Amino acid sequence: MVSLDWYVVLSLIIFFIGMFGFLSRRNIIMMLISIELMLNAVNISFVAYSHYIGDMAGHIMVFLIIAVAASEAAIGLALVILMVRNKETIFVDGLKELKW
């Protein structure tokens, strides 16, 4: 039997890898993929806690998170298409209109 702590450690490591990817990459599609990575890490931790505590609410939560992640990817990619059409770049440091 693998103890709960190992699942939590695994989920935390993947979450922080995703967080680092979000904060360091310039490419906006890579930032969206990093968000998906972070959501998946949270899902792992939900399912593990749900299994070890003995309550199925975590499974419902994972179901809802997957639905929200799907809609987030659709909206995010629509915004990426809009950005490439208007700014001709896919790098987030190309957007500097709000800089003083």
Next chain:
Amino acid sequence: MLNQIIFGYFAVTMISLALIVITRKNIMHSIVYMLILFFHIAGLYLFLNAEFLAAIQIIVYAGAIMVLFLFVIMLLNLREELRKSRFAITWPIGAIFVVLSAVMIIISVFGNRFANVGNVKISDIEKVGHTVAVGKLLFVEYLFPFEVASLILLVAIVGAIVLAKKEIK
């Protein structure tokens, strides 16, 4: 002992795949590695007695979301972007923030212990099947969040079309 070996395989593969995903220069490669990572996450769900979630993970994430990403990347034609640097100049600041929040979250997660508060046994789920168990809970106790999720999906459909369509003169 077998459990530990399987979990160790999943953990090592998933962490190395995640590292590969965020460091590839070509986004197409990182999406393919991400697909392999999603299949491993589905395997981990099977390991935790959540068959329905494993199926949903493969169908929705691998089948829908990642294919959407692939289509958008093929549409955008990003050849010339491959020659530029992949990390922003400010990436050390990002690393500092990651380390600080890691310290904070690790302290708060491992400082609290949880007791066995639920009354759902693994044998109960195995008796009726995981899909039936999730479905009963979803349509009886969590009906309102389910309806809100359907509304969010509707908003996403309409919003994606409105944002990405061309202006008609």
